[in-house]
Amino acid sequence: MNAIQNDRAAWLKASKAVCSNPPLQAPAKAWRLVLLGSPGVGKGTQAELLHQRLGSCHLSTGDVFRAAKSLPGGQRSPAMEEALDYMRRGELVPDQTVLSMVGERLRCLHCFGGFLLDGFPRTVAQAEALEKLMLHEEVALTGVLNYELPLEEIVARISGRRTCSQCKAVYHITSRPPRVPDVCDQCGGKLFLREDDRPESVRVRMAAYEKSTRPLIKFYQERGLLVPIVAGGTPEETFQRTMIALEGVLTD
Ligand code: AMP
Numbered sequence: 001m002n003a004i005q006n007d008r009a010a011w012l013k014a015s016k017a018v019c020s021n022p023p024l025q026a027p028a029k030a031w032r033l034v035l036l037g038s039p040g041v042g043k044g045t046q047a048e049l050l051h052q053r054l055g056s057c058h059l060s061t062g063d064v065f066r067a068a069k070s071l072p073g074g075q076r077s078p079a080m081e082e083a084l085d086y087m088r089r090g091e092l093v094p095d096q097t098v099l100s101m102v103g104e105r106l107r108c109l110h111c112f113g114g115f116l117l118d119g120f121p122r123t124v125a126q127a128e129a130l131e132k133l134m135l136h137e138e139v140a141l142t143g144v145l146n147y148e149l150p151l152e153e154i155v156a157r158i159s160g161r162r163t164c165s166q167c168k169a170v171y172h173i174t175s176r177p178p179r180v181p182d183v184c185d186q187c188g189g190k191l192f193l194r195e196d197d198r199p200e201s202v203r204v205r206m207a208a209y210e211k212s213t214r215p216l217i218k219f220y221q222e223r224g225l226l227v228p229i230v231a232g233g234t235p236e237e238t239f240q241r242t243m244i245a246l247e248g249v250l251t252d
Contacts, residue, residue, distance in 0.1 A: 027055035030114035031246070032139060034121070034225075036216055037147030038209045039202065040158035041231045042238060044170050046147065047118040049239045056114035061098060061122075062087075063168055066194070090201030092208050095125045102130075109137050123212045127219050143249045144220040145242060147231040151206075158202050162191040176235060 031054050035043040044060065051058040065087050068080050076084070079100075083093040098120065108115060121127040134140060149157075160173040162182070166189030171178050178184060182191045196205060220226040227245050231238050 026112055027114070029054075029250075030112060031056045031116070032109075032114045032142045034117045034141060034144040034220070035119075035147065036144055036213070036220070037149070037231065038154055038213070039205045040154040040161070041147040041149050042157065042235060043118050043147060045176070045235045046145070046231075046238060046242060047116045048169070049235065050116055050242065053239075053243070054114065054116075056116050057108065057111050058116045058118060059108060059120070060118040061101070061120040062118070064101065065093065066168070088195055088201070090196050090204030090208070092122055092212055095123055095129075098122070098126060099129050103133070106133065106137060109134060109139050114142070121216065124215055124219055127216055141225055143227045143246070144216075144225045145245070146217055146220075146226055146228050147238070148228060149231040153232065154206075155202070158197050159199070161194070161197055163194050163197075164189040165192055166190075 031050075033050070033056065035047055037043050044062075047058045047060070050056065065083060068076055069084055069087075079097050083097050086093045102120060117130075121130050157172065157175075160175070162171045162173060162178075163169070164171075164184035164187065167184060167187040169184055169186050170176075171184075171191060178191060183189075184191060195201065217226060227249060229238065229241050229245055
C-alpha cells in the first residue's frame with residue numbers, strides 16, 4: 001500500500017484530476033468515506049493513517065485553501081482571495097466557492113482507490129450538493145466517520161498542533177512531537193502554527209462548527225451512514241477504533 005505522504009491539495013490545484021500519488025496496487029475495496037468532527041478532533045491525522053492503510057486518496061478542502069495562500073498574489077482568482085479572507089478569520093468559505101472547486105474535480109469521485117473527504121462537506125447545503133453529485137456520477141458513500149471529543153481536549157489539541165509548511169503533515173508538541181523540534185520528520189520542512197489555529201480564530205471556527213456542521217450528524221444518521229468514533233487517546237488508539245468500526249460497516 002502507498003505509505004508516501006499524499007499531496008492532499010493536488011485534487012484541486014491541478015487542471016486535471018490526476019492523482020499525484022495513487023496507490024501502488026488496487027486496494028481490495030475502494031472506501032469512499034467522509035470524515036466529520038469539530039476542528040482539532042484529529043480528522044487530518046486519521047485521514048493520513050487511513051490513506052496509508054486503505055490506499056484511498058485523502059482530499060482536504062482546508063489544505064486546498066492553504067495551498068492557494070502560498071501562491072503568488074497574481075495567481076489567485078478574486079474568488080480565491082475572498083475565500084482566503086474567510087479562512088483567516090476562521091469563518092466558513094461560502095458554499096458556492098467550495099462547491100465550484102469540488103465540481104471541477106468530479107473524476108476524483110471515481111478514483112480506483114476510493115477517497116477520504118476531510119473538511120468537506122461542512123454545511124447541509126454542501127452535503128446535499130455532494131449527494132446529488134454522487135448520485136449523478138453513480139458512486140455511493142461507504143460511510144461517514146464522526147469523530148467525537150470533549151471541548152477541553154479539543155482546545156488542548158489545537159493549541160499544540162503544528163503543521164509542515166511543505167508536505168502538510170500534522171504534529172502535536174506533546175502527543176505527536178517531531179524528532180527534531182519544528183522540523184518535519186517526513187520532508188524536513190519547517191513546522192508552523194496555522195493562522196486559523198490561533199485562539200481568536202479557533203473560537204470562530206468552533207462556533208461555525210456548532211451552527212453549520214453539527215447538523216450533518218443528523219443528516220447522515222438519517223441516511224444510515226453515520227459511524228460514531230471516540231477520538232480520545234493517541235492517534236493510533238483512535239485509528240484502531242476506526243478500523244474496528246470499518247469492519248462493522250463491512251459486516252452490516
Ligand atoms: P480545515 O483545515 O478543514 O479546518 O479548514 C480550514 C479552513 O478552510 C476552515 O476554517 C474554512 O475557513 C475553510 N474551509 C475548508 N473546508 C471548507 C468547507 N468545506 N466549507 C467552507 N469552508 C471550508
